Amino acid sequence: MAIRLEKPWIELTAEAVGSLPGQLGVYQLADADGRVVSIGFAGGRSLFGLRSELERMVRERPAGATRFRYEVNQQYTTRYLELLMLHVADHGSLPEMNAADPPVRLGRLSPL
């Protein structure tokens, strides 16, 4: 089973984000070089799920993010942690924005 998020990137614009579902799930942000700069989730307290979370990202543009991709997922907390652990396994460290505010305890994966 593929565990990495490998969907195509979408330009981080108000128009693109405005058409997203109001569902719960996870997302990644990348800069112009395709470097993942942030991994986040739209949880049960998000007003309009992924749409409102990513609308906020359009406004804030963390770490120069220009692109995003997302996954609708009801298990957003464990999927979020999994994506963070995968990033550490693949790149040796957390994405820039997550490193500034890391989870309390992050586990360690050695995926195939």
Next chain:
Amino acid sequence: MNLEPTEEQRQIVATVRRFVREEIVPLEAKLDPDASELPREDFERLTGMVRAMGFWGLDIPAEYGGAGVDLVTRTLMAVEMGQHRAGLYAPCYGVFGTAGLAQLYEATEEQKQKYLYPMLRGEKRGFFGLTEPSGGSDPARAIRTRAVKDGSDWVINGSKVFISGADRAHFGLVFARTDAEKGRGGITCFIVDTDMKGFHVRRIVHTLRSSNYATELQFEDLRVPHSNVLGEVGRGFAIANDRLTRQRIPYAAACIGVAVKAQELAIDYAQQRETFGAPLATRQAVQWMIVDNEIDIRTSLWLTLAAAHKADSGQPYRMEAGMAKLVASEAGGRVVDRAMQIHGGYGMTKDLPFERWYREMRIRRVGEGPSEVQRHVIARDLLGGGLR
């Protein structure tokens, strides 16, 4: 058998109840509905409060610095500690301390120095690695992970699944087959450091629950020194089995805690919510749901306390623990389901805790031995050990 709480137990219950309602529940209003951890500063503050109350380390024997409470009191406390949104799998978010791996109390002094004491001090975390892709309910037959002696080491190959906390652990207990001919007598327990070469956490196993997620492990020529055998070679099954029986009692108690809270919310709502000009509580259909909830809760509680009482008094309690786990996990599911029905549409939302309890309570009928295995255990005790 007198199961009425003593005055001291009543005071402990009242203290824990106040702690949950005044310290834990208000924090949950700010957390994600699926959160299973507190922000570090809240965790440390609350852990300090619990230590000051003398309740830290509930499952740690007093001689090792724990609270040293008996199992009946522990059951009563667990019922209270489960009465919040994350209460089923993360009661009070762990601020009462965790038992860790109780099997290590039987370790050698050298093993205790390296694993047990750091674990009790909160410096090291461990995992319990029993279940495999080939099965978890019948470990004596299902374990295919092999450990082969090579000089003074053992070389382990195989995999485990549904293992909680392995990705964050410093070490774990891994059960492996050391003699293919001996059935349950061919299983040995090894203490495995997670930074050893050949130890892999391959993935998170996503399930209905968000707390204490499970992982899948793989061992590839994992070399473990003989000094890391816990207990004796070929005696691993007894180590695993002892833990499985005792664990069923607090496991049942947590189900009861959630059921009690669900019932409390259902009663409040039924008395407030009006339909067709009268409160829901005046409708017989709703009254009966609330009555059935109460019967489920009390049946579960008395069975669980009876099991705890037997364990505390040194009597065999395997059958009673199985009954408690079976009844409480199934009853808990019914209670949450009825409470959701009484709440209508709001009962399905993440605004209220029911949907999380509903998902997580479903796992309780499978975790720590499914209902069918509990019935098998009970039948074996009733009908004789010849049953397979």
